[in-house]
Amino acid sequence: MAPDWFGPQTQTIGGYGKSMNSQELTFSDQPSDAAINGDLLRPVMKTGRGWIITVVVSGLVFLAGILAFAYQVSRGIGVWGLNRPVYWAFDITNFVFWIGISHAGTLISAILRVTGAEWRRPVTRCAEAITVFALMIGAMFPIVHLGKPWLFYWLAPYPNERGLWPNYRSPLLWDFFAINAYLLGSVIYLYLPLIPDLALVRARSRGLRRKIYGLLSLGWQGTQLQWARLEKAVQIMAVIIIPVAVSVHTIVSWDFAMAIQPMWHSTIFGPYFVAGAIFSGIAALILAMAIIRKVFHLEEYLRPLHFNNLGLLLLTMSMIWFYFTFAEYLTTWYGNEPSEKAIFQSKVSGPYSPMFWGMVVCCFAIPMPILAFKRLRTIAGTVIASICIVAGMWMERFLIIVPTLAHPRLSFNWGSYKPTWVEVVLLVGTFGYFVLLYAVFTKLFPIVAVWEYKEGRGPAPPGATQHKLKLPKTATATGD
Amino acid sequence: MANRVLAIFTTAADAMGATEELRRQGFASGSVALLSSEPIHGEIEKGLDGKRSRIGIFAIAGGVIGAMAAVGLTAVTSRSMNLVTGGMPIVAPWAFGIIVFEMTALGAIVSTLGRMVFEARLFRRALPEECDSAIADGKAVVVVDAGDEDRVGAAQEVLTRRGAEVL
Numbered sequence: 001m002a003p004d005w006f007g008p009q010t011q012t013i014g015g016y017g018k019s020m021n022s023q024e025l026t027f028s029d030q031p032s033d034a035a036i037n038g039d040l041l042r043p044v045m046k047t048g049r050g051w052i053i054t055v056v057v058s059g060l061v062f063l064a065g066i067l068a069f070a071y072q073v074s075r076g077i078g079v080w081g082l083n084r085p086v087y088w089a090f091d092i093t094n095f096v097f098w099i100g101i102s103h104a105g106t107l108i109s110a111i112l113r114v115t116g117a118e119w120r121r122p123v124t125r126c127a128e129a130i131t132v133f134a135l136m137i138g139a140m141f142p143i144v145h146l147g148k149p150w151l152f153y154w155l156a157p158y159p160n161e162r163g164l165w166p167n168y169r170s171p172l173l174w175d176f177f178a179i180n181a182y183l184l185g186s187v188i189y190l191y192l193p194l195i196p197d198l199a200l201v202r203a204r205s206r207g208l209r210r211k212i213y214g215l216l217s218l219g220w221q222g223t224q225l226q227w228a229r230l231e232k233a234v235q236i237m238a239v240i241i242i243p244v245a246v247s248v249h250t251i252v253s254w255d256f257a258m259a260i261q262p263m264w265h266s267t268i269f270g271p272y273f274v275a276g277a278i279f280s281g282i283a284a285l286i287l288a289m290a291i292i293r294k295v296f297h298l299e300e301y302l303r304p305l306h307f308n309n310l311g312l313l314l315l316t317m318s319m320i321w322f323y324f325t326f327a328e329y330l331t332t333w334y335g336n337e338p339s340e341k342a343i344f345q346s347k348v349s350g351p352y353s354p355m356f357w358g359m360v361v362c363c364f365a366i367p368m369p370i371l372a373f374k375r376l377r378t379i380a381g382t383v384i385a386s387i388c389i390v391a392g393m394w395m396e397r398f399l400i401i402v403p404t405l406a407h408p409r410l411s412f413n414w415g416s417y418k419p420t421w422v423e424v425v426l427l428v429g430t431f432g433y434f435v436l437l438y439a440v441f442t443k444l445f446p447i448v449a450v451w452e453y454k455e456g457r458g459p460a461p462p463g464a465t466q467h468k469l470k471l472p473k474t475a476t477a478t479g480d
Numbered sequence: 481m482a483n484r485v486l487a488i489f490t491t492a493a494d495a496m497g498a499t500e501e502l503r504r505q506g507f508a509s510g511s512v513a514l515l516s517s518e519p520i521h522g523e524i525e526k527g528l529d530g531k532r533s534r535i536g537i538f539a540i541a542g543g544v545i546g547a548m549a550a551v552g553l554t555a556v557t558s559r560s561m562n563l564v565t566g567g568m569p570i571v572a573p574w575a576f577g578i579i580v581f582e583m584t585a586l587g588a589i590v591s592t593l594g595r596m597v598f599e600a601r602l603f604r605r606a607l608p609e610e611c612d613s614a615i616a617d618g619k620a621v622v623v624v625d626a627g628d629e630d631r632v633g634a635a636q637e638v639l640t641r642r643g644a645e646v647l
Contacts, residue, residue, distance in 0.1 A: 033517060033618025157553065165557035169568050169575040177582040185589045192593070200517065203609075203616035218602040222615050223623075226600040227519035232533050233596035237589065240539065244585045251578065454518040454618075 033454065037200065040450045043296045043442050044201055050295035051439060058435035065429010068422045069144065077147040079422045085415050086405045089398075090423035091145040094430060096397045097280070098138030099179070099252050100273070101390075104281030105131030106186045107245035108313075110238040119309055121456040122301045122448045126292060127285050128190040129447070133437040134284070135183045137430050142175070144426070171254045178251040182244050189237045192230065195220050196451045249277040256400065262340040263332060263404050272324040279317035279363070280393035283386035286310050288438065290383045292447055301448050304379055311382040314389070315371035322364050325396075339409045346403045351416065355395050362392025485624040485635045486607075487644035488614045492516050495620035498642035502624060502635060515611070515621040538595035539588040546587020550580040608647065 043051070072079050082089055105127035112120035143152040155176055159165050166173050198217035205213055220226060253273035256264040266272070286307060293302040329348075332340045347356045367385035370376045406415050441447070489495035495514050502512050514520070554576040562570055597603070606612075611621045622644065624635040639646050 037616065164561055167565055168554045168558060168579055169565055169572050174578045177579050181582040181586045184586060188589055188593050192596070200616050203612040214606070218597065219604055219606060220602065221604070221607055222515040222517060223513045224520060226602070229533060229535065229596050229600035231519060232535050233592050236535060236539050236592050240585055240588050240592070244582070247581060451518045
């Protein structure tokens with residue numbers, strides 16, 4: 001009989017277990033540790049063809065981005081389409097977009113941990129890794145935007161030769177603190193639950209590799225004291241990191257909202273950006289999971305149930321995003337303030353209207369029906385919805401930035417913006433960079449948390465707490 | 481430690497039984513450790529370490545230190561320049577509060593990591609390779625720091641009787 005751990009009806013995992021009718025599951029038949037180790041450490045211990053293809057393709061795309069960047073450095077930022085008055089465009093759009101994507105991981109993982117969502121176990125590390133790499137890429141763009149990126153250290157809080165410190169009242173400096181705090185916190189939050197798995201890889205390695213993983217695992221032995229302290233630290237970290245994650249995108253939104261510019265100076269920009277970030281982040285997580293599942297043959301671990309549950313989250317965020325967008329645009333339209341109305345019109349029926357309506361279709365019209373109907377909320381369905389959402393959210397970031405800059409309050413000064421090939425290649429290159437970083441990570445570290453997965457399968461030894469998985473009635477994904 | 485006994489059990493349940501018996505025979509909680517590839521919750525947690533974790537307290541302390549550092553950084557450096565920008569006061573609590581918040585969180589995060597490493601007693605003496613492999617394969621290892629020679633024999637007797645492979 002087919003087994004089922006996290007979802008009741010028709011799924012199987014590892015050839016163990018059995019079908020269960022109860023919504024509260026206890027486990028009697030389970031895959032052995034060796035089977036789980038074999039499956040989840042395979043990507044680290046062996047190099048498959050899928051991984052090599054992924055690295056080569058993403059590496060080439062990344063290389064194209066590097067070449068575009070080198071061209072920009074050698075020629076100056078005149079090779080971009082920036083002009084007066086549009087001083088921010090693709091680079092700042094990419095910055096906001098990637099910082100938004102970074103909300104997939106640490107925030108979602110922390111929320112699922114704090115709420116004790118059992119189905120999170122195979123998902124958390126995939127998500128946390130996204131945060132770290134997306135943040136790295138996002139934080140890179142203000143430096144790229146500097147024009148003279150080698151002077152990036154001027155952003156850091158230290159006095160210059162005249163003893164002047166940076167202006168801490170500037171939202172741009174708030175960014176510096178928020179992004180760095182979130183990056184460091186996310187790296188630690190990724191690293192802590194990774195320690196026992198690093199020890200696992202250490203145990204399976206020889207020579208130099210064993211020494212490196214021995215160092216990385218900090219001499220982890222697996223005593224119950226170590227487990228207790230690790231779980232405590234992860235719990236505390238999860239609680240701390242949630243407000244930090246929320247603050248990061250709020251502060252990114254304040255880069256705009258603090259300026260008295262039409263359609264930027266909005267009090268709801270903070271929550272609007274955070275909602276959009278979580279929205280695009282979940283979509284990115286679904287895409288990453290689908291690729292990992294296929295490339296590393298982790299079908300038994302990243303299962304339809306996980307896509308179903310993330311799809312439901314995505315559906316919720318889609319509605320929240322629509323609500324915020326509608327509220328933002330309705331008040332602008334109703335207020336009928338000329339400078340705001342000009343920007344509104346340029347988006348809804350002017351030169352930016354194809355992108356605006358493309359955004360509405362990608363973020364709402366396509367994903368809503370796919371995610372709302374259980375029959376469509378399959379792996380393929382959620383992946384299609386996610387691709388649309390990622391594209392739609394990039395357009396949304398662009399639409400927030402460029403039309404406002406192109407329409408200053410005095411109309412004689414209006415301008416327009418067209419990207420150049422350098423900006424487009426840089427954008428595409430970041431996707432290659434992200435996939436490359438992610439692929440290298442999956443080669444070096446188990447992408448599914450092995451110990452967390454084992455912990456979640458139960459049953460525990462006599463005298464120990466029995467693990468039970470309480471499932472919502474909706475968590476009944478069908479097989480893929 | 482010279483008189484250390486290591487034993488590999490096929491299941492965590494057997495290892496837990498042996499651990500409890502060792503404790504009943506007078507081995508101190510701190511001298512008996514159960515090593516496994518996943519955490520074991522419940523009774524076992526009570527006996528293995530008498531001390532309560534102070535990670536939470538350290539997180540709060542780290543947060544306070546981070547906040548104080550942020551106040552110092554923003555207020556002191558701004559006062560040293562006395563440059564008005566945006567019509568805001570030299571020390572602008574609304575604006576500086578954001579940096580204070582971020583550094584509070586950062587302080588709490590870093591001290592949580594540091595305290596966890598300390599309390600979990602990481603960076604200690606490495607286990608023999610066979611123990612490491614056994615744990616990775618899902619077996620459980622019991623480590624007894626027996627103290628004197630007589631106690632070594634007693635520990636080995638209990639562990640062998642409980643079905644362990646004593647190293």
